[in-house]
Amino acid sequence: xxxxxxxxxxxxxxxxxxxxxxxxxxxxxxxxxxxxxxxxxxxxxxxxxxxxxxxxxxxxxxxxxxxxxxxxxxxxxxxxxxxxxxxxxxxxxxxxxxxxxxxxxxxxxxxxxxxxxxxxxxxxxxxxxxxxxxxxxxxxxxxxxxxxxxxxxxxxxxxxxxxxxxxxxxxxxxxxxxxxxxxxxxxxxxxxxxxxxxxxxxxxxxxxxxxxxxxxxxxxxxxxxxxxxxxxxxxxx
Numbered sequence: 001x002x003x004x005x006x007x008x009x010x011x012x013x014x015x016x017x018x019x020x021x022x023x024x025x026x027x028x029x030x031x032x033x034x035x036x037x038x039x040x041x042x043x044x045x046x047x048x049x050x051x052x053x054x055x056x057x058x059x060x061x062x063x064x065x066x067x068x069x070x071x072x073x074x075x076x077x078x079x080x081x082x083x084x085x086x087x088x089x090x091x092x093x094x095x096x097x098x099x100x101x102x103x104x105x106x107x108x109x110x111x112x113x114x115x116x117x118x119x120x121x122x123x124x125x126x127x128x129x130x131x132x133x134x135x136x137x138x139x140x141x142x143x144x145x146x147x148x149x150x151x152x153x154x155x156x157x158x159x160x161x162x163x164x165x166x167x168x169x170x171x172x173x174x175x176x177x178x179x180x181x182x183x184x185x186x187x188x189x190x191x192x193x194x195x196x197x198x199x200x201x202x203x204x205x206x207x208x209x210x211x212x213x214x215x216x217x218x219x220x221x222x223x224x225x226x227x228x229x230x231x232x233x234x235x236x237x
Contacts, residue, residue, distance in 0.1 A: 001023070001030050012036045013036065017038065017041075018042055037059055037194065040060070041062025041063060045069075045078045047076045061078070061083075061088055061090040066099075090111050092116055093168075094168045094171050095161050097146050119191075120163040122163055125140065126162045130142045188201070190202075209227060209228075210226075
């Protein structure tokens, strides 16, 4: 872990790890001491072990519910530990595949917009048509917009997503019934704060980067501005 942090030369923002593995808690402490966000994810951790990771300095839950044990009434596991602790920002993938709307709503209302970061977990097929795509050494098949591993012992497993954040926003306000202001915070302000870049992005204020999007009355993307220049002009979108 030390070699990875040093090799990043100050550019590493966050690392996801399974704290129950040998050296897990020590790695969490090392990351926290190095100014790198330690995120709990892709884990088989118990409720108790997850709390230890939080005490050691973990501050983010990587795509909560996915790639971790389910929430059970006698074995709450990492989900309950991460949801209940006010120090943790929980990532949620709102594509309708990774999380049932009822589960997403439960997590969102428990944590609140200031502790939720809507993410995409998108792989290379995002914005593309159905078909086969590489994902590292694996091959992924995208069917009806859902990416799954094609072959091997994990065939059929979800392999990231093809989600884009404008679609995540649209789902949140039109299907999940979340308020526009709360959804905007979860999509922009909260992630910017967690990553330590809220002085530049995450909200529309004088002096910040003029990165913004324009939506129509149906919450569909119509325009994109980056650094004060139109990438997609609303009149042409």
